[in-house]
Amino acid sequence: MTTFRAGFALPLEELRDEFDRLWTSLTTAPPLHGWGVRPEGVFPAVNVRETADALTVEAELPGLEAADVEISVTGAELMLRGARPQVEPKPAGNGEPAAEQVVWHRRERGTGGFERRISLPVAVDPAGVEARLVDGVLSITCPKAAEAKPRRVEVRSA
Numbered sequence: 083m084t085t086f087r088a089g090f091a092l093p094l095e096e097l098r099d100e101f102d103r104l105w106t107s108l109t110t111a112p113p114l115h116g117w118g119v120r121p122e123g124v125f126p127a128v129n130v131r132e133t134a135d136a137l138t139v140e141a142e143l144p145g146l147e148a149a150d151v152e153i154s155v156t157g158a159e160l161m162l163r164g165a166r167p168q169v170e171p172k173p174a175g176n177g178e179p180a181a182e183q184v185v186w187h188r189r190e191r192g193t194g195g196f197e198r199r200i201s202l203p204v205a206v207d208p209a210g211v212e213a214r215l216v217d218g219v220l221s222i223t224c225p226k227a228a229e230a231k232p233r234r235v236e237v238r239s240a
Contacts (some may be wrong), residue, residue, distance in 0.1 A: 125196055126162065126220075130203075134232060137202055137224040144218040145191075151215065153222060155208040160200040160222065168193035204230035 126141040139160060143151060151164040206224035213222045 124198065125192060126198060128198070128200060130200065132203065136226055137204070137206060139200060139202075139220075139222040139224065141198075141220040141222070142218060143215065143220050146215070146218070148215045151213075151220060153211070153213050155206060155211050155224065158202040158205045160202055160224065162198045162200070162220075163196070165195040166193050206230070 126143050128142075129140045131138050141162060143164065145166055146164060150166065151162065153163075154161045202224065205227040207227050210225040211222065213220060215221075
């Protein structure tokens, strides 16, 4: 037998649930200032993949040079730090014409410093970590620590 709820209790419960969801989304959302956190996610965006011998971390760092990025590894944590300078029009001087007045209509590309800590699923060998920055993509290869690598165990007969 089907039970129906009557009256105004059901709409009020639904309204309360909607307010609960709204409050949760507002109180758990990251702040929207700085370059480290953007409305659509954390900067830089990363992919982490694992093979039997190593972890590879790829990070999107458009507009940065290798000298702009600092990487450190401690145990199973990878730290990415860097900064992208803010490009502003140059003032007039030394016989150069005055820079034109700039009016920004949209400014979404971040500038300034960033820091991102990435927890790795296994311990890595910090001495073997290598990094390359090509076309705005930073690829970091982290060889697994000896204790984190799978080990084949020989089965002997009695």
